[in-house]
Amino acid sequence: MMARLLDRKKIASLKERAIVSILAASSFLSIIVTVALTLILFTEAIIFFEKVSLKEFLTGTKWAPLFYDPSFGVLPLVAGTFLTTMIAIVIALPLGLIIAIYLSEYSNKKFRHYVKIFLEFLYSIPTIVYGYLALVVFTPFLKKYIPVEIFNAFSASVMMGVMILPIIASLSEEAFSSVPKDLREASLALGATRLDTVLKVVLPYSVSGVLASVILAVSRAIGETMIVAVAAGSTPNFTLNPFVSVQTMTAYIAQVSMGDTPFGSIEYASIYAVGFLLFVITFTLNYLSRVVFRWQKK
Amino acid sequence: MNVVEFKKPDSENKVVEFVGFGVSISGKQIFEGVSFPVYKNCITAIMGPSGSGKTTLLRSINRLLDEFCDVKYSGKLLFEGRDVINDGVDKTILRARIGMVFQRPNPFPGSIFDNVVYGLRLHGVRDKKLLEEVCIESLKKVGLYREVKNRLHRPAYDLSGGQQQRLCIARSLAVNPHVVLLDEPTSSLDPTSSAVIEELLTHLKKECTIIIVTHNLQQAGRISDYVAFLYPNEDLVSHLIEFGQTREVFFNPKESLTESYIAGKSG
């Protein structure tokens, strides 16, 4: 009887060990993916850099990979990315902060709950929808007032602003809500209004959380593809004029990969060079966001 | 909104007086029928078991209660002769005249200096020299000046817990309040820091009237001149059981409830 029980136990423990190995293998997949992803981007980019010098890539102001005499200066793509991201942030930051302040300091619980659901929905709408809205709805509307090109950075940026607004609003609201209540009370007890309290106590206290949310929003805007691919055009333009067509790094990758570019060609390799740069930028920003976020906990 | 200066009371005057005062929050009655005066330049301690509405009573004096809950007041709460519940008193002026210190030290982000002059800046004082003088004066009152004089512009979070609490007292003193409300100000501090603050309060009462909520009976006995004792009945609605001079209430209580509470707690 005893022996049987022990036997059973042995089998159970064997089975358990097998299960644990499977579980462990699944989680190590994440490591494998990370390594493989970095490796692929890197090796494919290396092929590109055998033909184009790193210096030309990083400092050249002309991006014309499909020309007979191609040039591979990435700055126009970087400028396009920078331009769309900046406009998006300029729209999303003040609006997001105002909404966050309203939600955390003025609205009641129920209203806050529903607005947060709405914001989550806003954030998860497929971005192709935003791209459509920018191109088909917003640009024609804009055209009535300003002479803009059919594809322009501005329309795409505005929609991008709407897309990242929820990140700033939600995360900032969470940062504000984490401010201890008695800090607010101390300010109110000195005769401050809620607005005084937000500006002089709550915001300074939660500045790192707000900053982290902004950095994260910037990172998302930089990595966003469909809005810019649909509405901002495909003209690598080294410009900061928002009313003309530009091409972002992501839009370039989408443009080249959707054509039947043969494997091994320089254009094919170039998407990995651009992708690698994009990877480095967003990785750095995400890391920064986490570091900044941790300040507050101290 | 009426703009009427609160009169500085003469010595017999009651600075604060509760008259049949009651509070209910979100429909739940916390206490009712509370009547007792708070005399000028005295320390009045409010004591009672947890949940007896001590803190609620304290927070209704500067109407801080209104900010986060759905409050209904009944009866009268007189501050320097005017009913702050029913007379349309400007809450900002009221709060400028009534300082408050909380359970845990809660300095604002920013420097020691910024903390002390927060109230003054709020009420429009911009003169840098004046702010500095008041800052130094307030820090001296709480005995913190010598410890921090070389780092007035350093973050307030660098201070120890006891120092932070004294800073918070200095912050409430800077606007020269008539009354300071303290909500268990030593409950999160070590005994040494607590003793420093108790000592400080006995000096401060020469300048302003002090109302303190405390869990700690010995503390109430040591520093207060008057005590008000709240106790909840079987429906969990509190009433004032006894009010009087501390010595009287502690050594010669009129009510058996007070006697057993003090005996049970201190014995």
Added chain:
Amino acid sequence: MAKEVILSAKAISIRAKRRKLAEKVFVVIAFISLLAVLFTLIQLLSSVFVKGLKWLDLQFLTSPPSRFPEKTGIYPALIGSTWLIVLTIAIAVPIGVASAIFLEEYSGKSRISRSLDIIIGNLAGIPSIIYGIFGLAIFVRYLHLGRSILAGALTLSLLILPVIIISTREAIRAVPRGLREISYALGATKWQTIRYVVLPVSSRWIATSVILSIARVIGETAPLIAIGALSFIMTTPRSVFDPFTALTIQIYTWLSKPQQDFKEIAAAGIIVLLLLFGFFMAIGSAVRYRAGKFKE
């Protein structure tokens, strides 16, 4: 002589009035901003419906794409998206749940566990187009899967894997400790406890994360473009190795056409997309809401 500032009630009151006015202005502005965002969105989305609704009929839902606006349809894209959802969920959910269990229950607070934490956080932050070109290199090119459904599903699986891991971990963490202790006290092994206590209790939360992942898969475009799902597909795929198109890709194709009619057809496609997306979002939110109630 002690320095004191005697603030007169009048001075305080004048300042206070100004500050209260500022506050009122702020509240009005904030409320207007909120309404503006809401209103803009409703306005924009209603324009989608106005433009697209007239093209949306049974013929549109059951026809393959065509050069002629009045004959074109979304059928292969719908089928393609369905394949993608089923495959992606089938690949990503088991792996994601398994690694969440490992990280939450077995790896403890070791260094490996902490670095895995960071790695998964990083994976969640990588732009989706980068997953696309990674999938293009590894699945399409090196594994010779071609521009097939399988390549697409594998790529999307990698994309949603970190999301599933993170939300499943949260679900597992929310299981009360007492329940586990009871199970151990009854002599259950660790795995038995996980299998018969932890997973059943957290299943609603895990289900939520799966449903929200489906919504994400429906809406994802960029990685599919990158692996080359943009072909003009007339037929529906028969196996996972067939080339495919998806809803979002089809919409993108129509948007790229210069004719105005196709822009409106794109709007019709977006209506279908949003309805499907909204359906899964709503179910996900409802299940989460119920699960939240259950927890209390």
